[in-house]
Amino acid sequence: MLASSTRRQAARLSARAFSSHVKGDSLAGKGPIGTDGRHEQWREDIYDHDNEPKVKKRDGSYASIEKLRGFLNYERNPEPYRAPLERVMDWEELNPTEEHERSHTVTEKKIQAARCMDCGTPFCQTHQGCPVNNLIPEWNNLVYNEQWQEAIDRLHKTNNFPEFTGRVCPAPCEGSCVAGLVDSPVAIKHIEYSIVDEAWKNGWITPRIPKERTGMTVAVIGSGPAGLAAADQLNQAGHKVTVYERADRVGGLLMYGIPNMKLEKETVQRRVDLLREEGIEFVTNANIGENVDVNELRANNDALVMCTGATKPRDLPVPGRELKGVHFAMEFLTANQKRLLMTKEGTLESKWEKDNFITAEGKDVIVIGGGDTGTDCLGTSMRHRCKSVTNFELMPQPPMERAPNNPWPQWPRVFGVDYGHAEVEAVFGKDPRVYSVMTKEFIGDDEGNVKALVTQDVEITDKGPKAIEGSEREWPADLVVLSMGFVSPESYVIDEMGLDTDQRNNIHAVYGDFRTNVEGVFTGGDCRRGQSLVVWAINEGRGVAEACDKYLQEKRDSSYDSSQQVMGGVNLSSLSPKM
DSSP states (O other), rough: OOHHHHHHHHHHHHHHHHHHBBBBBBTSSTTBBBBTTTTTTTOOTTTOOOOOOOOOTTOEEEOOOOOOOHHSOOOOOOOOOOOOOHHTOOOOOOOOOTSSOOOOHHHHHHHHHTOOOOOOOOOOTTTTTTOOOOOOOHHHHHHHTOOOHHHHHHHHOOOSSSHHHHOOOOOHHTTTGGGGGTTTTHHHHHHHHHHHHHHHHTTTTOOOOOOOOSSSSEEEOOOOOHHHHHHHHHHTTEEEEEOOOSSSTTIIIIIIIIITTSOOOHHHHHHHHHHHHTEEEEEOOOOBBBTBBBHHHTTTTEEEEEOOOOOOOOOOOOOOTTTEEEEEEEHHHHHHHHHHHHHHHHHOHHHHHHHOOOOOOEEEEEEOHHHHHHHHHHHHHHHTSSSSSEEEESSSSOOOOOTTTTOTTOOOOOOOOOHHHHHHHHHHSOOOEEESSSEEEEEOTTTTTTTEEEEEEEEETTTEEEEEOOOOHHHHHHHHEEOOOOEOSSSSSHHHOOOOOOTOBBOOOOOOOOOSTTTTTOOOSSHHHHHOOOOHHHHHHHHHHHHHHHHHHHHHHHHHHEEEEEEEEOOGGGGGGOO
């Protein structure tokens, strides 16, 4: 067994190798990885193509793929994104198509699945790893054995939408992978989306029509990942489900908040169409509390599930905030995605584009705030052909390896390069991030447009960030995008329904129970939990559906018992003709 100090050193090194690596970059030519980006292969002779090839191991030898020592023999090699200079020229998905030169073969996917240790305590599927408790070692083993159809069945047991999480989830499961203690973790995210892509390609994902209906009706407000997961679970339980979405398309964050290069909208629509075939009804342009009466909604349904998300953005109240050209991230991303969809459908009108579209073309862009949304704003700006783009972060640059207060199996809070950072560096020659700065004011021109902003350097103290006097700098900026997260759900529906909120203005409901203070009204997702990951939204959607289903069963049983009691108290002779 490794000594304690040796284990700590190995964990630090593996965290650095895993997380400081450029996300989606190719490992071509490194170790046993060939110049084509896959493990090198060797066959006995030119006629030996009916059998599985021998693959190169870390020690340089070639042997058949085996799982017992897979994590020691083979390199972590997730399928790389398309090259930065290729992908910034279009809005297609970052992941390569099956025909692309960077796409992994079935053999390479088997090699990656062979690295799974099938450990006794798989932290990857615990609360430290996967919020939906995906049965990761089980479907890794099925992929290794080339049982792809069984793998999608196993994956769907815990995850309603693996084609979403496989693309947009930051993969906390990999941060808690046991192999990551002494080496690089298993490429779980890559294997997940490979399974679901294979399933869609082969027609294994088909409508599951509930055999029986309960006669109970549920209204789900919000069609983001939490709302869709709740609707799916409730529909499969036999209830009649109607989902209400205030936008013109179903999907919420999945449709308009995540750009096309991370999650193609055909992928979202494909799953929505499947849910519709299974019996779920979708109503768009339905803004509850505005053009749909919430009391009427409650009166016409046996239960109501609130999955409205946390859509109120954190603002930056500094001088000049009112200037034109300063926008919230979701304004920027949503307008861009709507334009892409309308262009593809041929419905784009010049007036809409003039009044609504926010372009970064030819502009000096500054994105304030990091995280996934900040990266999406960088990537979108690059595809608009911006003049320059800079990303401000309030906190210092993360360390290159785990800090003592960030041990395994926690997610490694270390320096990493995401797709947007890599694209900026490929085009402009440097990483766009500037750390430890805060914005002091926006400067406008004579026409009320932003033209620059002023920052101050900050230091982190026990009381929070502290501005450093005399460190002011001015930055040119024609477009400023505020990507500082979300503070809470919007309040107008909450107020109208009289729902209790917590100290952060989220809808108050206990996790696992999900009931609000209003009878028959449940809540889950970001509007209850606060801003979080898509995979946590699915977790909450499944949880709130289970609680709602239990309530509906009790309500139905109570109604049945009441009707029996009424019938039992009736004088049946009074219903008979007089003799």
